[in-house]
Amino acid sequence: MSESAPVRRHSWAEPYKIKAVERIRRTTRAEREEALAQAGWNTFQLRSRDVFIDLLTDSGTNAMSAEQWAGLMLGDEAYAGSENFFHLKQAVQDVYGYPFVVPTHQGRGAEHIISQVLIKPGDVIPGNMYFTTTRLHQELAGGRFIDVIVDEAHDPLDESPFKGNVDLVKLRRVFDEYGADRIPYVSLAVTVNMAGGQPVSVANVRAVRALCDEYGIKLYLDKTRIAENAWFVRQREAGYQDAPVRQIVREICDLTDGAWFSGKKDALVNIGGYLALRDPQVFEDARNLCVVYEGLDTYGGLAGRDMEAMSIGIRESVDEDHLQARVGQVEYLGHALRDGGVPVVLPIGGHAVFLDAARFLPQVPQEQFPAQRLAGEIYLEAGVRSMERGIVSAGRNAETGEHNRPRLELVRLTLPRRVYTQAHMDVVAEAVLAVWDRRAAVRGLAMSFEPKHLRFFQARFTPLA
Numbered sequence: 530m531s532e533s534a535p536v537r538r539h540s541w542a543e544p545y546k547i548k549a550v551e552r553i554r555r556t557t558r559a560e561r562e563e564a565l566a567q568a569g570w571n572t573f574q575l576r577s578r579d580v581f582i583d584l585l586t587d588s589g590t591n592a593m594s595a596e597q598w599a600g601l602m603l604g605d606e607a608y609a610g611s612e613n614f615f616h617l618k619q620a621v622q623d624v625y626g627y628p629f630v631v632p633t634h635q636g637r638g639a640e641h642i643i644s645q646v647l648i649k650p651g652d653v654i655p656g657n658m659y660f661t662t663t664r665l666h667q668e669l670a671g672g673r674f675i676d677v678i679v680d681e682a683h684d685p686l687d688e689s690p691f692k693g694n695v696d697l698v699k700l701r702r703v704f705d706e707y708g709a710d711r712i713p714y715v716s717l718a719v720t721v722n723m724a725g726g727q728p729v730s731v732a733n734v735r736a737v738r739a740l741c742d743e744y745g746i747k748l749y750l751d752k753t754r755i756a757e758n759a760w761f762v763r764q765r766e767a768g769y770q771d772a773p774v775r776q777i778v779r780e781i782c783d784l785t786d787g788a789w790f791s792g793k794k795d796a797l798v799n800i801g802g803y804l805a806l807r808d809p810q811v812f813e814d815a816r817n818l819c820v821v822y823e824g825l826d827t828y829g830g831l832a833g834r835d836m837e838a839m840s841i842g843i844r845e846s847v848d849e850d851h852l853q854a855r856v857g858q859v860e861y862l863g864h865a866l867r868d869g870g871v872p873v874v875l876p877i878g879g880h881a882v883f884l885d886a887a888r889f890l891p892q893v894p895q896e897q898f899p900a901q902r903l904a905g906e907i908y909l910e911a912g913v914r915s916m917e918r919g920i921v922s923a924g925r926n927a928e929t930g931e932h933n934r935p936r937l938e939l940v941r942l943t944l945p946r947r948v949y950t951q952a953h954m955d956v957v958a959e960a961v962l963a964v965w966d967r968r969a970a971v972r973g974l975a976m977s978f979e980p981k982h983l984r985f986f987q988a989r990f991t992p993l994a
């Protein structure tokens with residue numbers, strides 16, 4: 530398909546063929562019951578060998594291309610000045626246009642450093658919906674996150690095309706209340722993970738930039754899934770139908786002061802991340818902290834080969850045939866579930882299908898963790914692993930200690946890139962539909978162990994019935 534050909538639904542096929550395969554194992558219901566009990570009803574605690582189709586995350590679970598595997602052999606494992614670092618820097622400059630790069634072991638390493646560099650105690654950071662690790666690092670640096678996403682983002686049934694957008698009225702209110710002295714930057718994510726993988730329009734980024742300029746406030750970008758965001762812009766935003774994804778990606782980056790990135794998503798690798806910066810002083814401070822927490826600033830916790838694979842993956846990530854197949858597969862699963870009557874977040878997002886557990890299990894109150902239970906039931910049904918994205922993920926208010934109560938109580942079925950086939954999607958849809966059929970009998974959970982930070986990763990639960 531040429532770059533400018535019209536995009537028709539279901540007219541795509543994966544732009545690759547499979548060269549190596551990895552065996553996956555079907556299990557019995559009895560084995561899964563045992564495994565889930567051992568895991569304390571937390572899908573993060575399952576062993577992967579007990580999972581048939583793993584839709585826990587699209588993070589680090591991607592299949593690399595032959596070029597990326599070949600790139601591993603070009604690893605220059607020098608402690609200082611690895612050639613692969615310069616390839617990475619060149620890829621970031623070419624595709625995103627930021628002059629300075631600080632590599633990190635993954636996205637949260639970059640979030641840690643940028644938070645420590647920019648935030649001082651008492652600051653507030655407005656952003657388009659929290660992300661777990663992003664907000665935690667902002668809080669650990671002494672800041673407080675304030676949500677300024679549009680209201681539609683909290684409504685699973687609202688089919689607005691850009692549910693990741695910032696509400697400019699809310700943002701101005703925060704600017705007026707706290708002022709530039711207490712707002713180090715606006716934290717803008719494209720796409721918005723916790724809202725369902727929803728995109729932000731270029732017009733909205735432009736408007737946020739203008740408001741930031743009016744108040745003298747910086748704009749930093751979580752561009753972890755920017756290629757998927759750009760794909761949606763091309764599909765949905767007036768004036769961008771014929772714009773290459775690469776151009777849209779660049780246009781968004783050009784509006785920002787810097788970015789952090791988890792290479793484990795868009796960039797099609799299994800590990801890696803970085804900060805991309807424009808301000809020379811922020812760069813100096815960040816590369817200095819890099820040597821404290823990550824490693825020398827020409828490797829940042831990565832092997833040379835990892836940086837090589839990431840630099841190749843960055844260039845592959847903006848390929849339109851790849852994006853069409855990637856987002857198309859997510860949509861295929863989403864529409865299969867929607868058409869079967871299962872409540873899902875609409876529109877279907879870029880990296881995952883999100884089940885609306887509040888409507889799936891209306892008999893289970895939020896404090897009995899309906900999404901956590903639903904993720905467990907889907908695993909029991911067919912060995913399909915998903916993730917809770919509701920009250921457990923939202924954690925507790927850092928000041929009051931109360932549960933945060935998000936309006937979205939979701940289960941995320943996340944698709945690794947280039948890994949599963951359409952037949953896998955059919956099996957997943959059948960499994961969820963089977964749970965949907967027996968939903969009335971499903972009860973909640975009690976939390977039996979709660980760790981201090983990012984509790985959803987390690988918490989344990991017991992079934993109420």
Ligand code: P61
Pocket residue numbers: 585586587588635636637638660661662663718722751753754791792793801802916922
């Ligand atoms: C994920 F359950 N995401 O979606 P790191 N920004 C954004 C991310 O999506 C992201 C990071 C920064 C993961 C892994 C994960 O609550 C969870 O490379 C938009 O994972 O450090 C990661 O990048 C952090 C799963 C993270 C979670 C936090 O599955």
